[in-house]
Amino acid sequence: MLVTEILTILRNIPMKHVLAMILGFLLLVCISILGSKDFTEEDKISELRKPLKLSSLSEDYQIEIPYIEKEVVIKRNDSLFTILDNLGVSKENIIKLINSKKSDLLSKIEVGDKIKAYVNEYGELEKLIYVDNIKSGIRAERVDSSYVISRYESKIEKVKVFKHVVIKDSMYMSGLRENVPDSVLMDLAYINGWDIDFTHDIRPGDTFSIVYEEVIIDGEKVIDGDILISEFNNRNKKFIAVRYDLDEQNSEYFNLEGENVKKAFLRSPVKLSYISSKYNLKRRHPVLHTIRAHRGVDYAANKGSPIRATGDGTVLFAEYNAGCGNEIKIKHSEDYVTRYCHLDRFSARTKVGRKIKQGQTIGYVGSTGLATGPHLHYEFHVNGKHTDPLKVKFPNASPIRSSELMAYKEKSSDLINELQKYQYLIDQREFYGG
Template identity: 40%
Template sequence: MNNKTNYLLRDYKPRLQKRKKKKNLQSSLIGIIVLSCFLFYFWSPSNEDDSLKTITQMELLEIIQQEDTELIPEKEVKSNEESIPPILTPDTEAISSNKKIELIIKSGDTLENLFIENNLNIADLFQIMSLENSKQYLKYLRPGDRFSIEHTNGDIDTLTKNLNLTKAFLISKINDRFASSLVDKQIERRKKFGYGKIKTSLFEAAIENGLTDKLIMNLASILAWDIDFVYDIRLDDDFFVLYEEIWQDGKYITDGEIIALEFNNNGKKYEAIRYTNENGVSNYFTPNGNNMSKAFIRAPVDFTRVSSNFNPNRKHPILNTIRAHRGVDYAAPRGTKIRASGDGKIIFQGVKSGYGNLIILQHGINITTLYAHMSDFNSAFKLGDRVRQNQVIGYVGSSGLATAPHLHYEYRVNGVHKNPRTVELPQAKPIQDKYLNDFLIKATSVMNELFVYKQSQSLSVAQNN
């Protein structure tokens, strides 16, 4: 027992050193990933629909008559007169030159400069902007916003802004006047399989096999209770995933939800299946119906932030100075969010010698978790408050005995330190009895699909070798 405990609590330095090479490769890659996640945030759908229902197109909700041109400020009217392009072509020719363009907003873009760049009639833009709903949907643009415009020699026929995957704001010319409406957009969900084998990092494995960052982040979040993606990933770990792709108008838009997955980590197999109950609530369960989510997540910091800023040339600040190291350190940039690993109550919030700014959470009767070296606490919480799993309780810093920003994280059972990475975690509630039969039927079916894919994948890997 003593030996085992020593093993559990010993320094993680050797492993860290092995990981240094990987980190170097990872860091630039993950920079891109973080950036793309950021960009995705700006155009990702705000109400992705879980159900498979489709919606009829072009449901006109309201048509707003164009307002009087008096409403356009005098200055704008003037500039608009100046920039009206001379259009002298006869109607028949105009119809034949109807064109469609797609625009994706970049930082600093305005509709005005996009109209000028694309030789579109700026007077039309002023009329469009004078419609009541245009203020709501067109006035403020964000990078990643998508427009499609149909025009005839620069005169606008339709202008569509995608609001999210299933809704668009449409401006169309009806009897020489512009009208606006909200339209439903149909989406198609296609089933896809993916595979990856870890040679250097999870993200590289994904990229090699044509999988997106979004898919990998989803996968990591489903497994966040079981796998610490900072420290647990090993060479030759592999995964198989069945997921949805979202298509629209014959084009791939984004990855949808993961339907089922298998992840083989360090000789241990994890399987998860998505199940949506009759109330539309979705969760992931093991093939037996156990909840994938548990009372504690493994790593209380975002692993992409940890990896992207890991400096392989820097000596680990704490491992070299404290011999009996009783927790896990996550090197991360100052200000990285620290999340409560489980539901609990704040029983300490303040400064404590080497720990610096420290929070201790009490979970149930016998478990405590400890978060040290914070730069700041989340001001929303104070001593005695209850926090939920994943709520931000503070930010990474280097207060106390630390020479570089990192989170020092401890997990104690009855006051005894356990390795947070390997400790057996209390289970969350399994699937409700009333859903169990339905779940088992569906789970068997999707796991079979995944198994068939896995077989074919293994076969093709074997053939290539």
């Protein structure tokens, strides 16, 4: 009776369920056979022959002691010993390192260089990298009980990156949205800052295209490098700036004619300011209430805002002077003089006869002399004559040397072609919806 009942039940189970049951059963059998598999005699002997060391134990039991990467910049009075000791490397390990061949490579450590050490919690040093410059360094790697020390060279690659941005609000915000790095946007503003006022001149729909470099060291992106070329379209005016190496250390940007994009003068002597009074030969004076020519431009700004020298030059005058209050005069090349009034105070380096660099802070906004509130009164004199600083055409900084003009033209036309090629590819992709 019972047998027939079981058979009936089995017959009612669908075929696929039966197959699954059989497979499951076989799997269980396999697991139990493997699990209970005895070591052969040979296995046992080789196991016994293994010397019982901590290292072999940790190997067998797969104990992983993590090495932590620690980095330190070498300071005065540091020695390799004190640095590694501070990083938690055991004294025995440091001695092992010092006793390794070629450890003299590590004997001259210099302030400002970097040491990277990979140390575990037992004070074991796995690897040490001494970076003495971006391109090369010294590596020490543990092999058995000592270290293999050698000099290495990094593989440096420069990769060109192209970006095209349509400005919606500000150049900076629009650029960030298109993943243009912050430092590149700062450079872009600097390069074009002589022609474009980024606070007042930018309109939605303005565009810029740039090719810049990324520096890759040993496969890892290290820095966003320099802009090689930028094309800025501001209110239907196009500005092109091409980077050109003047020598090993100095590079500048030039337009397609080979003129320096930098001007000999900055447009404004106070960064965060607004123009409260323009150059006007028939102005009513706000304090004296008489008609007196206003032979300069007033920049209203918070008291204490830094004032920049608008061009390279030499300090002619720096002291209190009646209505002008604290006054600075700077003599620039040829016959240009700039004058700054109502300063709260002078910067420490502003002394008569001293050389001043363009952009250098010479003093701070105040309201000394005849002034209603904190502002800078700024004048621009050409050949001893007052000139409207907002209208005068500034001379360019030094153009490309005529001996290098050919080489420059070749380079700039290559970069222009590159820019256009990238732009074409982007247009194609947009057109085909890629």
